[in-house]
Amino acid sequence: MGSGYGNGGVSGASAAVQAPRLLDEVRRRMRLKHYSLRTEQAYVAWIRRFIFASGRRHPRELGAADVERFLSGLAVRQGVAASTQNQALSALLFLYREVLRLDLPWLQGVVRAKSSRRLPTVLSQDEVRRLLALMDGRAWLIASLLYGTGMWLMECLRLRVTDVDFSRNEIVVRDGKGGKDRRTVLPRALHEPLLREIARARLLHERDLADGVGEARLPHALARKYPHAAREFGWQFVFPSTRRATDPLDGRERRHHFDDAILARALRRAAAAAQIVKPLHAHALRHSFATHLLEAGYDLRTIQELLGHKDVTTTQIYAHVLNRGGGGVVSPLDR
Structure with missing residues (x-):
């Protein structure tokens, strides 16, 4: 040939x-x-x-x-x-x-490269407060959710209205990392901002329906089981994009979710203004969530379930974070 x-x-x-x-x-x-x-x-x-x-x-x-x-x-x-x-x-x-x-x-x-075992970037609680204090709008709310729930970035951006349960103070993460569903905590402090964001999403959805569009892209199993659910408000994104766009998968006009690049820029600006010198990205907020829960006395199994880790050994990395410096051993010089 x-x-x-x-x-x-x-x-x-x-x-x-x-x-x-x-x-x-x-x-x-x-x-x-x-x-x-x-x-x-x-x-x-x-x-x-x-x-x-x-x-x-x-x-x-x-x-x-x-x-x-x-x-x-x-x-x-x-x-x-x-x-x-x-x-x-x-x-x-x-x-x-x-x-x-x-x-x-x-x-x-074919040999796969071995990933280096590195400790994650974790912000102190004071650094988190300073960071969030310098953010506003939807970027602030998304960053607050990442820190307050431990979700991965895309899990948060793909959140649907029906996944937020205010009465039970929990969020259902559908088709998360590894293709599994799980539940995590919904911070009470974010109830009001989230309700305002959902009200905003409803107005956008009603406008889309009036324009003859308004279908959300559903997970494949749900799309087959409930063919008309795509137009229901409950399946719309909590953080919809401000503009509609053509879906590259099927050519239909849809409203996608909030752009993660906008969040990344907002985090960089806030980190610089807060004089945080650690390498900061959205995933650091998830790491901080887990570490601060561990500091507060929650057990590894509970944190594992909230994070959606397949194995508790993955969650144990945060125990190593706590053993660094003043969080663990007292230096002999300080004795």
């Missing part, structure tokens, strides 16, 4: 023309298996980089040496993190197994 993406010996510029056919099939297979749009975009980008790094040859012509050369180049020449390298490998494994349907023996032998 010649190089290229068709049946004949296609190469060079012709291969570049045929390349989208393969990537379109990658997208189709990922949507069939209900991968998220972000994962789809990341996998397609890695597969495209792999093809170009391999001289635009068809992946069927490539083997273990080519995959390992590509992954090694990421680590050695580009200095990417182990998690990034593993994401690239996962994309290539998906390509060969799910798209090309090649269960090649060498796929089992």
